[in-house]
Amino acid sequence: MRRKRLFGLVMGTIAALLWGISGPASEMLFDHQVDVAWLISSKMLIAGVITMVLAWRLQGKTALLAPWRERRASGQLLIFILFGMLAMQYIYFKAVAVANAPTATILQFLSPVLVLIYVALQARQLPRRTDVLIIALAMFGTLLVVTKGQLTALAITPQALAWGLMAALAAAAYAILPAQLLKRHSPLVVTAWAQLLGGIAMTVVRPFWVDCPHLTIGQWGAYAFVVIGGTIVAYLLYLISLQYVSVTAVSLLDAFEPLGATVTAVVFFGFHLGFFELIGGTLIIITVLLMSITEPKAP
Structure with missing residues (x-):
């Protein structure tokens, strides 16, 4: 059981890192007037065809068509x-396009807090005091990121903030969404x-x-990484991880996504992360560590 859980955690971690690195890669494409909708339509279709061939060869026709034989699974x-899939990809890359990869990824990293709230609502229980503290800490970290320490004014556009949230x-x-589907x-x-x-x-x-x-050639290389590493491999590993660990635990691994995005943007693209942005991003990541330590219940 421990080995399976560890395997799931490793798969989720790699997926988060690949997503994080694909953020700056896609930002480079957007800086050269690549349309977000074009990127999503082309990369999803290419990834879909490749993944479908793999599924057919490795799983067989019966398993490939199985979800459509059940009304509930089809829905x-x-x-x-x-x-889930389409909304997450389009909205995230749109956030990258209107803001930047590190900021968009840090804001997206609020998702574990939303999962925590969902778990509490599903269990019909009020959040614990520790959960309230975690949520407040995450909100304060977000405030520092979007204001760069000037708490009375946004340092990013309202459009960037909206897409990030x-x-x-x-x-x-x-x-x-896919938790029940992946059980079968x-x-x-x-x-x-x-x-x-x-x-x-x-x-x-x-x-x-x-x-x-x-x-x-370099830009096509970035595009290839977004398609293969950030789409085919990352999404597959993420869904595999959900088979071995809870949705709450997997969402905590997203801590590696802003880390991957920020390090890649700073090292390869010359991105400068301000002091308050760094503090805010660190606070958001700390909330995830606190959630892990306090062991929130999984749905």
């Missing part, structure tokens, strides 16, 4: 595709259908073959 899968909500939904179906199968159908839906809105951006 859960469609809800997850729309409000919506990214946190979408990340929480992504963690919560392979994470590879769930990922394959979510990526493929989400990509098709997004392509209807924004066909990727229209106004395709002209990128350099």
